[in-house]
Amino acid sequence: MLPRLSRLTTRRLKDVTPSTTASDLLAVTGYVSYPSSGLANLLPLGLRVQRKIENIIRSELDSIGCAEVSLSNFSDPDLWRKTGRINNGELFRVNDGSEDPPIIAPTHEEEITNLIAQKISSPKDLPILWYQIGKKYRNEARPRGGLLRGKEFTMKDLYSFDVDEPRALESYDLVRKAYDQIFGKLGVPVKSVAADSGAIGGSHSHEYHVIDASGEDTLVTCSSCDYSANIEVAERAAGDSETICTEVNGVLVTHESSHAVNPRLVDRALSSYGHDAYKISMLRDGVSHNLTTPKEGDSCPNCTSSLKFSNAIEVGHTFYLGTKYSKSLSCDFKNSENKLTPAFMGCYGIGITRLVAAIAEVSRDQHGLKWPSNVAPYETVVILGGGATESTLLDKASELGALLQDAVIDDRPKRSIGWKINEAKLMGFPQVVVVKKDGIEVIHR
Structure with missing residues (x-):
């Protein structure tokens, strides 16, 4: 016999109006409950939606040779010291009475790299693509939007390990293609854009966004070509307005007075020089870079058509990490010359809890929620x-x-x-x- 709705939902406590947010609509209709700020309980119907999303993700990742694991949420703080992330203000610590309590991992770069370091010794042991789906915990300063930004959430995180950069980039592209398949099956339009690597690090990254006015990210896209980027790293074609000089992060930048300098782009331009005094001394004055934040209507850096701004909800992120973590945590193998070589890494996340909320937001209509058939409970x-x-x-x-x-x-x-x-x-x-x-x-x- 069919399952009974009376046993899967709860009594509605208030009516729905046109101004009811998708976050509240999920609660009113019995998918979730919010016990306090930043926390959410998934009820039977909400959990079915999440499970369907998880199964789509599993199917696509398994099809490209990934393997699923389940890592401990407790992480050794020494690993985080080695990678320089121990002072992250979003970390929760376990109050176990010790002088150096474990970290409750908001992400697992340190743990997976330390694990793989114990498993590989030669190029024959690679590539490795392992993923997990599970709860994450983050001391979020500004919880908002119910499932959109909370202190506890479900995430898919995948990590790739390869013998060199070309093959690591092949893995990166392989996962990105799987992401295209995943988001295509979810039944909502998702936009991939170039992005800043942020605290995770790495040389380049891409974000995946659901376009919606309620989103807190800003995407910059071209009206004619396929140029797209997060506002944090977006560029524009140079104009001809008067210029001024601004000091940013110890660097004097000459730029158009009509546009502000983007500190992230300055850092990116200088990143290849690191702290090498000789390299820095060789920098020439007047080096040209695109270092200002664009405005809507500016010219595209690729084709000079107009740039368009859109609000969006980030639901996924991919990072090419290179050897950032493998060097810090001695995740290496002996190459053909018997020399220790660090593995080349990538990491790839999908916010599953956030996807539930984002799909609810963008697919709703005047009647209420409107789930795509692939994810409907x-x-x-x-x-x-x-x-x-x-x-x-x-x-x-x-x-x-x-x-x-x-x-x-x-x-x-x-x-x-x-x-x-x-x-x-x-x-x-x-x-x-x-x-x-x-x-x-x-x-x-």
Whole structure:
């Protein structure tokens, strides 16, 4: 027999209005509850949505040769000292009474690199692509948007290890193609853009965004070509307005007075010089770089068409790390010349909890939630009416066929057919099947 909706949802405590946010809509319709700021409980229907997203991710990653693992959420702080990330203000520590308590890992670069360091000794041991899906914990200073930004969340994190940079970049591209497949199957448009590597580090990275006015990131895209970037690293074609000089991070930058200097772009331009005094002394005055933050309507750096700004919700991020972590944590192997060589790494994340909220936000309509069929908790809600009973449903099972493969029955008592149909729309189910003694009615969203 079909699962019963009365056992999967909770009584609605307040009505929905056009101004109800998707975050509140998920709570009102019984997908989640929010016990306090930055925390969320996934209820049965919400967990089914998340599980479907996870299964799509698993299927695509397994198809390209990745293997799933489950790493401890407790991490040795010495590893974080070696990588220079121990003073990250977002880290939670375990109050276990020790002088140096374990870190509750918000991400697992340190742990996975330390693990792989014990597993590899020659090029034959590589490549390795391992991923996990699990809870992460971050001391988020500004929790917001329910599932969008919290202190506890579910994430898919994948790590690749290769013998050299060319093959590491092949792995990077392989995972990016898998991401395209994953987001395509989720049923919402996702935009990939060039991005800043931030605290994770690495030489280049890409973000994956759902375009929506509620998003807190700003994407810069070209109206004509495929140029796209996060505002943090976006560039523009040079203009001809008057110039001024500004000191940024110890560097004097001459730039157009109409645009502000982007410190991230300055740091990126100087990153190859590091702290090498000789290299820095060889820098020439007047070196040309694109170091200012663009404005909407500026010319594209690739084709000079107009740049467009959009708000977006980040749902994924890929990083090519090179040897940043493997050198710090001695994750190396002996090459053909019997010399120790650090593994070349990439890391790749998808915010699964955030995806639940982002999909809810961008797919909703005037009736309420509107889940894509691949991630809906159930594709079909069955409503009995017109004198029909569950025996009637059994009699018509062969006629209904595939409609019952992923279905739930709305058995809530003392509710009319019309009320249940409206509730099914509000809760986002893709289709409703009304079973009567004398026939079947199928209603598609």
